[in-house]
Amino acid sequence: MNLTPARCLILACGNTLRGDDGVGPFLAEWAERRFSDQAGVRVIARQQWTPELAEEIALAESVLFIDCSVQSAAGSLEVVPVKPSAPAQGLATHHIGAAELLDLGRELFDSLPRTALMLTVGAGSTELSEEFSEPVRAALPEACRLLEETVLQMLDGDASKSGTHY
């Protein structure tokens, strides 16, 4: 498929029926509105990341992955760099992680984005629900601000402020 490479690709993951797991799609929707008139920003939200995303990732100038994290404290925010990494044993076909997607893109298209970061929001609950937990709800304004700041830095070519914890 002939793709116009994104200057900043925002790639969110999550299921809106599983409580805080829906924070990725929520932030993607917010980003879609915030950057609707910004050339070069492309937003994709998926329930699962799959290998078909590798080309778009490989060709993008910068990529911001967004997901919830069940390992982090509920409502905590993190922006960390993502490095390409070969898959571990038992790779699932229907879902692969950000590091594996970068690796797959490099293998297939011989290209990597200049910057790849992951924004995570610590999940309080991923039980069946269309509501966020209180800590995640409280963190949303700061998550949006952090998302905006990171994308603007990526567009400026200055995403050196990575590995930030909030």
Place this chain on the structure above:
Amino acid sequence: MSQTITIDPVTRLEGHGKITIQLNDQGQVEDAHFHVTQVRGFERFSEGRPFYEMPSLMARICGICPVSHLIASARACEAIMSVRIPYTAAQLRRMLNLAQMVQSHALSFFYLSSPDLLLGMESDPKMRNIFGVVGAKPELGRAGIGLRRFGQHIIELLGNKRIHPGWVVPGGVTEPLAPAKRDEILAMIPEAYANIALALTAYKQIADTFKSEIEVYANFPSNYMSLVNEDDSIEFTVGALRMIDAKGDIIEDGILADRFPEVIGEAVEPYSYTKFAYYKPLGYPNGSYRVGPLARLNIAKSMGTPLADKELAEFKQLASGPVAASFHYHYARLIEVLYGIEKIEQILADPQILDSHVRATAGVNRLEGAGQAEAPRGTLHHHYKVDEDGKITWANLVIATGQNNNAMNKGVLQAAKHYVKDGKFTEGVLNRVEAVIRTFDPCLSCSTHAYGQMPLALTLLSADGKLVDQLIR
């Protein structure tokens, strides 16, 4: 002492299943079963819902072939409404169904089965995935990913969603095709042709090296059933069902959806939540049959598109009658992908494809309706009953996996007898038995949903339940 080998769950399938192999006192395979271990509740929890909700509700059964459920369900609803949908809506649905078939077949061939085909049935299990394929044959990895994106992107363009699009509704589709979307799809077609040509060439180069697998992977005479057009060409979305026997003779023809329950019965076995469909006049299990790409190509006399017709002619050379070796499901799948691309191109060239009349409307005019379509893995049948207010009072779905169930079980037994000797097995042997199931590309997600990783444990138990041996991956 008799023993049981259990493969649980079977990997690289859509959904969860397990295999058990029963050994006799001499360590030889005596019996084998493929079990679908989780239950589907859709028929029950749709009761009480308005019939017009059914397509979008039923599409949730599966993330791989939601479009087939949408179409079969919408057709059942249209039988209740007693309407005929506009021509353009029928063409748009056909294109959507073919796009889904392309992406689903690409998933089956490139992601699930090509690791076995390209790297070897007994290769390192760590590498038997799409990453392994990319490492060994990057051009095929790109082709597979490209074909899957091709199908998914068409679904997204037409239905505004990649998974569970709501565009197909009782009476037609919700909105006509915009010229910009048509042009975007047309622009993707040359690359799709290149990708499937690459895959077909690569497959033909390696297929002859799988003589043993062709011989024992569910290779036996059976009946076959699929949709077919009146001119005997392949069909996925409308038309009537035809059943042929192992010699290729037609044993039942013109089976419209409302006649399906008269002709097809469903048996139950205690070891699986998936039923076993059979042709009623022959009874169970003699009336068992196969559906899906192999059945469709065995039944169709033409594809109706030039490139796929050439491939069909080559496919028909594999046997003097119907092709019985289930290993050739792989080849049939690739031919159908080629057909799908050609047919989508033909549909987009139709001068009426941008017509704005795409939906018929009506209320309840019958209290019962049935619809059928070809899902990527075979015939799909939806049957509903409603009350005067249009609320569902009863529903039954017959999915492709149930119609292939008997053949899959026979195939597992056939392969296990060939590869498991003297009670001994290796991980590679285990993978070969699983690969039989993968040829059918069963969609167990129509029964259940997969979650997370699919580790595999094979255990060898003695007759008294003691652990004799175990392999875990």
